[in-house]
Amino acid sequence: MFGLELTTIWFVLIAVLWIGYFALEGFDFGVGMLVPVLARDETERRVMINTIGPVWDGNEVWLLVAGGATFAAFPEWYATLFSGFYLPLLIILVALILRNLSFEYRHKGDTASWRARWDVAMIGGSYVPAVLWGVAFANITAGVPIDADKEFTGTLFTLLNPYALLGGAVTALLFATHGAMFVALKTDGEIRHRARALAVRLGAAAAVVAVVFLTWTQVRTGDLSSAVAFVLAALCLLAGVAAAAAGREGWAFLGTFLTIVLAVAGLFLALFPDVMPSSTSAAYSLTTTNAAATPYTLQIMTWVALVFTPIVIGYQTWTYWVFRKRISTRHIPTAQLTAARD
Template sequence: MHLHDLWFVLIAVLWTGYFFLEGFDFGIGILTKLLARDETERRVLINTIGPVWDGNEVWLLTAGGATFAAFPDWYATLFSGFYLPLLLILVCLIVRGVAFEYRAKRDDERWKRNWENAIFWTSLLPAFLWGVAFANIVRGVPIDAAKNFTGSVLDLLNPYALLGGVMTLVLFTFHGSVFAALKTLGDIRARARSFATVLGLVAAVVAAAFLLWTQLHSGNARSLGALVLAVTALVLALVFNRLGREGWAFAFSGVTIAASVAMLFLALFPDVMPSTTDPAWSLTVSNASSSPYTLTIMTWVAGFMTPVVIAYQAWTYWVFRKRIGAHHIPGAH
């Protein structure tokens, strides 16, 4: 395997890890308005991700940095062409982090309500926009011979990309519902399971439509296998959720997201950004990559640092593994 092929796989793994972890993170943020009935339940939901939400974003920083170093032409074309949606995502992530930290700084209802609204919208918008962005990467965008994006923001708002955004939004919210059922106690746990059943059925329809469209447009035998795995895992997540086996339900909802992301990358390879202007102008793993020397150094660094990152994140999840209920919230009664 060439080093540029290896780094394509590693970047796919990093994005998969990010969507797996930040997926339920975004889902919890959305559920603070859809599932929680009062301030206490909102605090319960927020506390389920309180120790881990910022660690989850490490995967995004690593994926972006790896793309910049391993495929600079891909990074340049992507961030220049998708500048506005990616900027909006960045602003949402900044405001979202501030909202988590500042929400409890003042004992004022309006203050808390405004930051809770910020958490909801800055969770919902990125969950949708990431799907739009990756759908456009797989579909292809106008790129000229100089590797420049020649389209506009309106080119990104096509039916396929919008369906991709709806898929990630619904899948992440479902993932968050299952996580809420796994991490909470009492009435909110039961409602999270019921809500997950409804969301899972909607996600099954939307995901099947989008992934099948992807397979018909640019799929291959490998991506078909990932499609089958994604659909199967989603069905199993629904079954285990109905049985009250939240751990298995969460695992399979995570597999659903991982298989869906893997399918997109498998359908994309060996391109990294197809050109709809002329296929000969598409960015590929070979013509968009860094030098072999750069990739070699990156491989050694990644081989050392990746296990460290995984180890400390796994330790964090283990330490904060217990369920949370309304009775754990100070002043709830």
């Protein structure tokens, strides 16, 4: 199909799904991480939460589809990944559940202590995945110990190596910067100006750490295509920070959005044709060929993807268009603010 192997097509599709997840859910995580930093009172906390209220659950669809597509298209990759990374992925899942519950239950109590407990769940549920996704993908890109039976032979401490921890720092800083850009784009008043100023500071720190990580990645596993993606990602981040400093929030958000898109794309380019390299022996690495499902399965999945992918993208685009306007403290109903202070 299209002159390409179906295994290659599905590797690209899975890469696109992960890119969409990190670029969209990334600012969700960033907003949650920055609530205690940017919001000065309950009103501003509600404003920040409301910026992502209409979209956060739709953004997580990308993760669900990426996991399902990996299971169906590359079952060996899925099996090795989820058995070897079981504990980190479980921690991410629990964090996401608590975070999602905080959005639903925070406003159902009238006491400050009730809201404070759910704020902890929201903030922690944003920080933990932001760091651990970076750790996980850094390990996938660099390679982990896999034996001839395609089984992970390391431990949790194997995954917590310096390169992977640096990857976690990069994703946390990038998502925080992305979230600050989004808050500046979606709000008005004092919180908008604070978010824009914070985005510049976070972006500068993210640029330094990201350049070190991407350079390290390029030296270890990269090629020309990944090098181009990484250079463009760095340029987009610098452009986004400059736009934020100039008060151009829309261009600033686009800059961090493209930074994440290009950086994740670069990781997948550095990974291909492997899907999970083995640090034990290159002969034991999982590739797009030996980890793939049967050709018939991939054919059926391809036709299903051709039908439903445009529908999902169209629906999400419509959602963002409908909720495109800025919000501020004046949009929070007075009755709800009075109840929140009681």
